[in-house]
Amino acid sequence: MIDERLHIKGEMDSRLEVTDAPRLKQDGQTPFFKALKKNLFDGPKNTLLTLLTALFSGLVLYQVVQFAVTNSWDVVYIHLRLLMIGQYPLEELWRLWFALYYASLMIGGTWGLFKGAGKAVALTFGSVFLAFAIIPWTTLNTTLNLVACLLLMAGGYLLGSRFSVLKIPALVLWALYFPLTLGLIMGFGGLLDPVLSRYWGGWLLTVILASVAIIGCFPLGILLALGRRSELPVVRYFCIAYIELVRGTPLIMVLFIGQLLIPLFLGGQTGMDNVTRAMIAYVFFAAAYLAEDVRGGLQSIPGGQYEAAQALGLNKIKTTFFIILPQALKAVIPAMVGLFITILKDTSLVAIIGLSDFLGTARRISNNPEYLGRYLELYVFVAVFYFIFCYLMAYVSRYLERSLSKGSR
Amino acid sequence: MQTQNKKVSTPIWRNKKVVPVILQAVFVLLVGIVFWILIQNTLTGLERIGIRFGFDFLNARSGFNINEAMIAYSTSDPYYRALLVGIVSTLRVSFFGIILATVIGVGVGVAKMSDNWLLSKVASIYIDVFRNTPLLLQIFILNFAVFLPLPRIQEAVSFGPFYLSNRGAVIPWARVHDATALWLLLLLVFMAAALFLFKYLMRLEMEGGQHRYPFLSALGLLVLLSGLTYLLVGRGPLEPTIPSHTGAAVAGGLSLTTPFLSVLLALTIFTSTYIAEIVRGGVQAVPKGQVEATKALGFKSRTAMRLVIFPQAIRIIIPQMTSQYLNLIKNSSLAMAVGYQEIVGVGNTVINQSGRTLEVIAIMIAVYLFFSLTTSLFMNYFNKKFQLVER
Numbered sequence: 109m110i111d112e113r114l115h116i117k118g119e120m121d122s123r124l125e126v127t128d129a130p131r132l133k134q135d136g137q138t139p140f141f142k143a144l145k146k147n148l149f150d151g152p153k154n155t156l157l158t159l160l161t162a163l164f165s166g167l168v169l170y171q172v173v174q175f176a177v178t179n180s181w182d183v184v185y186i187h188l189r190l191l192m193i194g195q196y197p198l199e200e201l202w203r204l205w206f207a208l209y210y211a212s213l214m215i216g217g218t219w220g221l222f223k224g225a226g227k228a229v230a231l232t233f234g235s236v237f238l239a240f241a242i243i244p245w246t247t248l249n250t251t252l253n254l255v256a257c258l259l260l261m262a263g264g265y266l267l268g269s270r271f272s273v274l275k276i277p278a279l280v281l282w283a284l285y286f287p288l289t290l291g292l293i294m295g296f297g298g299l300l301d302p303v304l305s306r307y308w309g310g311w312l313l314t315v316i317l318a319s320v321a322i323i324g325c326f327p328l329g330i331l332l333a334l335g336r337r338s339e340l341p342v343v344r345y346f347c348i349a350y351i352e353l354v355r356g357t358p359l360i361m362v363l364f365i366g367q368l369l370i371p372l373f374l375g376g377q378t379g380m381d382n383v384t385r386a387m388i389a390y391v392f393f394a395a396a397y398l399a400e401d402v403r404g405g406l407q408s409i410p411g412g413q414y415e416a417a418q419a420l421g422l423n424k425i426k427t428t429f430f431i432i433l434p435q436a437l438k439a440v441i442p443a444m445v446g447l448f449i450t451i452l453k454d455t456s457l458v459a460i461i462g463l464s465d466f467l468g469t470a471r472r473i474s475n476n477p478e479y480l481g482r483y484l485e486l487y488v489f490v491a492v493f494y495f496i497f498c499y500l501m502a503y504v505s506r507y508l509e510r511s512l513s514k515g516s517r
Numbered sequence: 518m519q520t521q522n523k524k525v526s527t528p529i530w531r532n533k534k535v536v537p538v539i540l541q542a543v544f545v546l547l548v549g550i551v552f553w554i555l556i557q558n559t560l561t562g563l564e565r566i567g568i569r570f571g572f573d574f575l576n577a578r579s580g581f582n583i584n585e586a587m588i589a590y591s592t593s594d595p596y597y598r599a600l601l602v603g604i605v606s607t608l609r610v611s612f613f614g615i616i617l618a619t620v621i622g623v624g625v626g627v628a629k630m631s632d633n634w635l636l637s638k639v640a641s642i643y644i645d646v647f648r649n650t651p652l653l654l655q656i657f658i659l660n661f662a663v664f665l666p667l668p669r670i671q672e673a674v675s676f677g678p679f680y681l682s683n684r685g686a687v688i689p690w691a692r693v694h695d696a697t698a699l700w701l702l703l704l705l706v707f708m709a710a711a712l713f714l715f716k717y718l719m720r721l722e723m724e725g726g727q728h729r730y731p732f733l734s735a736l737g738l739l740v741l742l743s744g745l746t747y748l749l750v751g752r753g754p755l756e757p758t759i760p761s762h763t764g765a766a767v768a769g770g771l772s773l774t775t776p777f778l779s780v781l782l783a784l785t786i787f788t789s790t791y792i793a794e795i796v797r798g799g800v801q802a803v804p805k806g807q808v809e810a811t812k813a814l815g816f817k818s819r820t821a822m823r824l825v826i827f828p829q830a831i832r833i834i835i836p837q838m839t840s841q842y843l844n845l846i847k848n849s850s851l852a853m854a855v856g857y858q859e860i861v862g863v864g865n866t867v868i869n870q871s872g873r874t875l876e877v878i879a880i881m882i883a884v885y886l887f888f889s890l891t892t893s894l895f896m897n898y899f900n901k902k903f904q905l906v907e908r
Contacts, residue, residue: 147634154633161636342541346548356889357882358847360861368874375558449649456651460854467654474661484662491650491658498649 175484183482184489185245187473191489194309194464203303204312205253207289209260212237214282216261220268221275225507232500234261286319305383311493313383314466317455321390322448328391329398330437334428336399337406347399354396359454362393363461386458394451401443405436441512445505449498456494466490559875566872574873575600581866583858585774596867600877603863604884610777610859611846611888614784618845619838621785622792629797640793648790653851655787660779660855670766678759680767685778690771691755700746700754707742711735776857780849788845792838799834800826832900839896846888860884 148158184191193204215233219226240246241254268274293316295302308316335347354362366389367382374380409432417427437444459468470486473479529535563570575597582592587605590598629640647655665683668674673682680687718731747753760770773781803826811821853862864881868874 147632150632157631157633158635161633161639165635165639340537340541340544343544346544353882353886356843356847356886358850358861358885360850360853361878361881361885364861364865364868365878368868369559369878372559372562372874373555375562453649453651456653457851459653460851467651467657471657481666483665484658487654487658487662491654494651494654495646495649499645502645502649 175488179485181485181489183473183479183485185243187469187486188245190473191310191466191469191486193312194469195307196309196312197303197307200301200303203289203292206292208253208257210285210289212257212261213264214278214285216264216266217268217274217278218264218282220265220270221272221278222268224511225504228503228507229500230261230265232496234258236496237261286323290316290320305381308383309464310469311466313458313463314452314455317383317387317390317458317465318448318452320387321394321451321455324387324391325394325398325451328395330402330433332395332399333402333406336403351396351399354393355400359393360457360460362389363457365389366392367461382461382463386461386463390451390455394447397447397450398444401440401447402436404443405438405440406432408439409435438512442505442509445501445508449501449505452498452501453494466493563875568872570875572876574871574876577871579867579870581870583863584856585777585858596871599863599867600860600880603858603860606852606857606863607846607849607859607884607888610781610784610849610852610857614781614788614845614849615842617781617785618788618792618841622789623796624793625789626793626796626800629793630800644790644793647786648794652783652787652848653854655783656779656851656855659783660775664775664779671764673762673767675762678770680760680762680770682767683775685772685774687760687767687770687772689757689759692758694752694756696750696752697754699750703746704743704754707739707746710742711739714738774857776852776855779855780852780857784845784848787848788841791841791844795834795837795841796830799830799837802833803829835896835900839893839900842896843889843892846892847885 149155193201196204212233215226215230219230237254237257241251241258246254268278291297292300293303293308332347332351335343336351338344338347363386366385370380370385370388413431413435414427417431422431455465456467458465459471462468464472467490470490474483474486560570576595578593579596579599580592581599583590583599583602585606586602587609588602590602625640625643628636629644631637631640664685667681667683670682670684673680673687675681678689712735715731715735718729718734721727722729722731758769758771760767762768807825807829808821811825816825849859850861852859853865856862858866860881864877868877871877
């Protein structure tokens with residue numbers, strides 16, 4: 109069909125367009141202006157396009173700057189602590205600071221050890237810490253702690269760039285990070301007084317929910333992906349049914365199921381609080397999506413890998429866990445980071461079921477009659493925060509995609 | 518020694534016929550036990566509250582009001598009617614959302630591929646900003662920070678025939694009248710005739726190699742026949758209604774409420790960023806040799822796009838587009854957060870009113886599964902049409 113159409117006379121143009129060739133005009137302009145001219149004012153159509161775009165973006169930029177400068181932002185900084193940690197008890201703050209210290213040291217160390225995208229992560233976290241340290245609305249205590257975080261990050265970087273033997277310990281410490289910090293907040297099952305989940309709120313709750321969902325979905329998601337490629341039809345169809353059912357259902361419905369049906373399924377009176385129920389819902393939801401990503405990775409493994417493993421005498425379980433899965437997971441790292449971004453954004457949905465996460469807290473503050481109509485400041489603050497961390501993850505994902513494809517070439 | 522070896526049969530744990538059967542039996546047993554426990558718990562739980570599982574409650578009187586019902590509905594209607602209203606609302610916002618998101622998404626995707634540095638940068642900023650913030654936040658911002666602070670309906674702002682107030686927007690629209698059905702029928706006939714003419718002239722052009730202007734002729738025929746019908750019938754297929762401000766309200770036109778507008782715009786913007794990236798990815802996935810070949814053959818860039826690049830890109834684009842459309846339909850459930858009552862919002866109210874959690878959730882899951890299945894069937898059909906035919 110296409111081949112036939114190519115012979116139609118009217119579609120042909122006898123002139124050869126050589127648009128890619130550089131235009132050499134020796135008129136004494138600096139290279140910058142030349143590039144500018146070639147890119148933006150190359151013919152009347154392009155000039156018009158440039159002018160219209162410039163006008164539009166100028167208008168938007170003006171509005172944004174005007175909004176940012178003329179606004180008083182007091183509704184944000186008065187509630188800064190509420191937005192960041194919710195009702196978290198002040199006397200237990202040291203646990204959070206410990207988590208931040210730990211993270212800072214690790215981020216700095218990772219930058220020093222592995223270079224690459226670690227730089228962007230460290231710089232982003234460093235800038236956020238710095239911004240919160242220098243704004244006048246945080247307490248002295250906070251400022252000092254944040255400065256300590258920055259120092260730890262710098263120290264971590266120095267350590268990491270000096271001693272490359274620390275690579276394995278760093279990975280072990282990263283693996284321990286989440287169990288340790290969440291354990292600290294929850295009191296290690298009785299060693300310390302737990303900080304109950306009803307006191308978690310704001311950005312803290314968002315981060316905890318997202319982390320639990322991201323880490324928790326791995327075992328289930330990988331099992332589902334393997335199950336979907338299983339040779340046993342019963343297992344395969346069960347996994348397909350689960351994955352398609354969950355992927356066909358909106359997240360908010362899964363959250364409702366978690367809130368309303370989990371107590372019913374578990375026989376009425378369980379002491380499970382609504383944060384835990386939301387976590388379970390997120391884990392089961394994210395697992396179905398992760399399974400599809402991992403399946404993509406499994407499909408990309410050439411059959412020779414299975415045959416080679418068989419030739420070496422590995423059994424099926426060993427083949428799967430030592431040969432196939434590591435390669436499959438590595439191949440889909442960018443897709444998984446994309447999923448993590450989605451999960452972080454989607455944790456905002458708990459605001460609908462009444463939890464006070466980052467967005468939910470902003471919503472509650474804006475319902476306060478004292479700050480009636482001050483929606484935009486609050487929501488813009490929330491948006492900027494989400495943007496910084498989602499964009500950072502997207503950047504890391506793009507970086508990994510490039511470096512991974514470089515490695516396989 | 519050798520004879521002994523022959524007698525040894527495969528041990529049972531390595532028998533390729535027996536092991537899978539046992540494994541599957543174990544799997545079924547485990548899943549069955551888990552489900553049995555869950556169902557038993559649920560049944561005892563329901564018994565304690567005094568509810569029997571069943572769908573007969575759907576006929577009971579609902580007793581609650583739905584703001585933006587697209588089909589006739591009142592508080593005395595039964596629950597199933599309320600759920601139906603919710604389904605129609607979901608379809609309404611998804612339908613317009615899909616159309617708008619596709620148009621804007623393709624536009625932004627093309628802009629991002631532009632040679633114009635500024636335009637391409639603006640497009641990527643648009644994509645980055647709206648892709649990296651939660652959809653729910655965008656809905657909140659549009660609803661609470663953009664539309665609600667607008668003036669009251671009495672002092673509605675007008676942009677030509679468009680009126681904006683804190684109750685939403687009123688836009689010019691078209692109304693059906695009694696001659697619409699006739700028009701529709703005739704238009705179908707005309708289109709068939711035009712299509713026939715197009716195919717006929719196209720074949721002549723391909724065989725003869727001379728210009729026959731198939732597209733122009735077909736369009737001309739369609740316009741000519743429609744014009745004749747307009748003269749005969751005396752009115753168009755649809756009657757336009759232009760809103761006008763009467764002082765206390767805006768009369769005429771199509772009224773769009775604030776929640777609907779916020780949800781529609783947020784869904785459009787959010788999904789368009791994904792569509793833009795899909796379009797860009799699809800076009801860039803076309804091998805560079807194809808572009809160079811069109812240049813070598815002397816194609817204009819527009820013709821090359823239409824006949825060579827686009828048909829190849831669309832194959833990559835369509836499957837991903839399908840999943841974005843499905844995402845949009847699923848994401849429309851966030852509308853309940855600002856009070857646009859679609860299926861999940863209505864379902865939630867029904868749960869609160871009737872206490873029938875299990876049944877209503879089952880209905881909602883069934884509805885969404887139906888949406889996803891029909892969309893994927895529909896798109897699979899298109900996908901097949903555009904699929905590369907390998908020789």
